[in-house]
Amino acid sequence: MSARAVPFHCPYCADEDLRPHGEAHGAWECRSCMRAFKLSFIGQLNPATLPPTTHALPPTAGAEHHERRTS
Numbered sequence: 414m415s416a417r418a419v420p421f422h423c424p425y426c427a428d429e430d431l432r433p434h435g436e437a438h439g440a441w442e443c444r445s446c447m448r449a450f451k452l453s454f455i456g457q458l459n460p461a462t463l464p465p466t467t468h469a470l471p472p473t474a475g476a477e478h479h480e481r482r483t484s
């Protein structure tokens with residue numbers, strides 16, 4: 414089983430300019446914030462063991478504040 418994860422965004426600056434870092438497996442570097450990091454797969458979650466609150470994000474998460482200043 415190969416679980417090769419490809420990050421789409423830098424976990425530090427959220428930039429998308431990610432490239433493989435050297436020859437190491439799962440090592441990536443961000444050319445935006447110049448950080449190198451490693452991704453490793455820990456394991457699969459079992460939904461039965463998760464508390465029900467973790468299934469859905471609260472509706473307030475990432476809520477957009479519509480602040481319109483019309484002055």
Ligand SMILES: [Zn+2]
Binds near residue numbers: 446447
């Ligand atoms: Zn970055």
